[in-house]
Amino acid sequence: MTDNELIWRIAGGSGDGIDSTSQNFAKALMWSGLNVFTHRHYPSRIRGGHTYVEVRAKDEPVQSRGDGYNFLLALGDSFARNPQEEAYYGKEELKPLYENFDDLREGGVLLYDEGLLDEEDVDEIGLEEAAEENNWHVVPMDLRGIAKEHGREIMRNTAGIGATAAILDISTDEFEKLIKQNMSGDMQEANLNVLHDAYEAASELDIDHDIEVPEGSHDEEQVILSGSNAISYGAIDEGCRFISGYPMTPWTDVFTIMSQHLPSFGGISEQVEDEIAAAALALGASHAGVKAMSGSSGGGFALMSEPLGLAEMTETPIVLVEAMRAGPSTGMPTKPEQADLEHVLYTSQGDSARVVFAPANIRECYTQTRSAFRIAYEYQIPAIVIYDQKIQGELRNLPASHFDEEPNADPGSVLTEEEIQDAAHHSSGKFQRFLHEPEDGSNVSPRSVPGQKDGRFLATGNEHNPSGHISEDPENRIAQMNRRLNKLDDIRADLDENTSHQTYHGPDEADYGILVWGSQQGTVFEAVDRLNENGHSVKALGVSDMAPYPKEEVSEWLESVDEALVVEMNATAQFRGLTQKELGKYGDKMSSLLKYNGNPFEPAEIVDGFESSIDGEELAASNMKYVPAAGD
């Protein structure tokens, strides 16, 4: 279906170096001029258990995982050989081999480490039959043996890379460069020897396959990084210098990246006792005049509900990151899902005013995190960046210039001491922090920061009057409520004018549309291209602004198509529900394609789902759900 691409999957046990090896492999391919995209799959276990990473490489931009893959490097699970009596792992060391049978394409190459996996055991799992059926090229090699010869078994992955290079006829230059860059002394030498020996050994084998590794080149310097990197760098570029958090997968990634870098930028990172404290600290730092963020994943974000509401009521700007994983409750810790949308939109009590952005890819993780900080601090409102475990861990190359943006340290609507002297004060001496009608006609009443002369005010989660004193006066209540909520209209107008976060894909005119949000966008766009090649008339819209919702943009787009399929990774069609609620119509126009088995969509699944839906057929695949239009 899609030729001229390499999708290399490395599989092993957690702790076998799958992650780092795939990162190096991807980087080396990027250096060679290709565009790369990775997809991670891992269990909720630190050592052992089946884990894999796919590296997809093409000469054109890649923005999605592919359909299956065409090269498997099965290292086997070295942690399955546990000597303890109580630990029963059975034939788990074979898992990274047999669990990957399903998606290996016809004619693919399967390289496995016969140093770790016994030939007899391999026979039992039916490799031979499967290989024959699918025309796979099976290559057993003693990678472990090659690694051990040079000292350490852990270098099996380097041996795997060397063998891969030989089988695919890729130069080892870039891999050597990486080893030299990352290691020194004996380790460097040992790894280089392993790489060469494995390359030589594999070159001697006569393997006839038809995978062609494409060739490409880049016009400008590239970087390869993850969504969590991009969110962190967006935050730092936008002047964030305070982060507080509690570890929870997959949010931990952003938290650790920020914690590693902030001190060198003169910032502060705090790991605290729980997520309530984490969000509360971000509030305290922001109140004191610092740009601050916190975040978590579903369960931890639930604890942040109260501080989030306090931020709204006190109009204290903060940015929260919500890294979704499959729920409910602790759900599936290492599997992606897009099912926390409603949680993030509606958690906390009262009529809430918050901003929610859902970046669709690594590029947007950077830009929208910057938007989130700018909006939060200009409009004194909490902003949430919601993304999922898929974007969090996947790597993709981008031009380095994408990040070559000026920093913005502006704390937004904060007054200087001189400005405070000229501002309105209450007869109690308090500064009028929460004016009903701010002087500039906006809905943002500028704030002061503790320590500034004559800027004293009271921030309180209770309803309050302009100077912050607690008040239940009905007229004051209406004025404050309206001002807080009206900010969302101002933000909508600001975003429309300055930063469109929505992405259009496909022809301007099309009969059908696919509506998508978050991490599934790239996959949908790839599917749309294929559908149009197949003779369909389809376009797509990727929506990133969850709140305030881009009503006009989406309405216009929905008007322009006959029917729309909404693709999302959850079981209850949350984004479709949001769209219908926000627009107040189109319930008869939108149907849903849903997937919630812990794995993101593949492009071919969306193609199949779309075709089944317009043909009125039932979905053939059992891993997805089609929900027809419901009416208004």
Next chain:
Amino acid sequence: MSAFSAINEEREIERDEFTPGIEPQATWCPGCGDFGVLKALKQAMPEVGKNPDEVALFTGIGCSGKLNSYFNSYGFHTIHGRSLPVARAAKLANPNLEVIAAGGDGDGYGIGGNHTIHTARENHDITYIVFNNEIFGLTKGQTSPTSPKGHKSKTQPHGSAKSPIRPLSQQLNAGATYIARTAAVNPNQAKEIIAEAIEHDGFAHIDFLTQCPTWNKDAKHYVPYTDVQQSDEFDFDVSDRAEAAEMMRKTEERLYEGEVLTGRMYIEDERPSYGEEKRQIGEMPEEPLAERYFDEDAEWERTYDNLLEHHK
């Protein structure tokens, strides 16, 4: 020039500066111990030479949370039990602020107990005043974490089967470096202790006994009280951990037997505050972080130059 000129302003401070020009509608009942805290706090400010603009007061929810309304400073009336984490970050963001936190016994020992322990453990340079009246006041008289065993309330009509929490001992174990108990009925001592706590460089925990005339009518009004520093009976070294622990044990036991022992219970001056520790290991900037946002000469590095190298 600092963006925060009110900080370290050298001048005579008047107690009245901390009284808002217009008193908000009082929410405290006649005879409430909370008035004693307010008075002592206001009286302590001239002693420590702090002006209203450099003081940031963080409160929780309940009657104690209204302290902000009657105390003229920067204020943040947060949510139930969460004053400390908000206060902690404000202090880290701007160490020049005088950060005080306050809450009730439900707030600090119940719902926010975890934060109280961890703030003490980390030894943040914060003064924390817990209004301890052994009852939930604003929710109308339920048993609190410091209510005595057997205490009857609408929610525990058979009498509480729980032993009260021992906040002094708990905070000693947690790591607080200044621990004292005082009472609203003892205004001079209360003022002195609050002033000392503010000047203490580390986490100062004050268990402040406040009577609740409405919901805890049977409760002791904490008189007569004994100041352990003034009494010959309790000759202990306030800087000795073991002796302090023994003193706290006595204090906490005897309170429920009707004998009120107040005073300084533990003072440790050697341990650096958390912010100082963080600064020493390079986890916190030398200058207050909040200042940077007002400093036109501050350099804001771009990630492109600093972070992207290893992604290339």
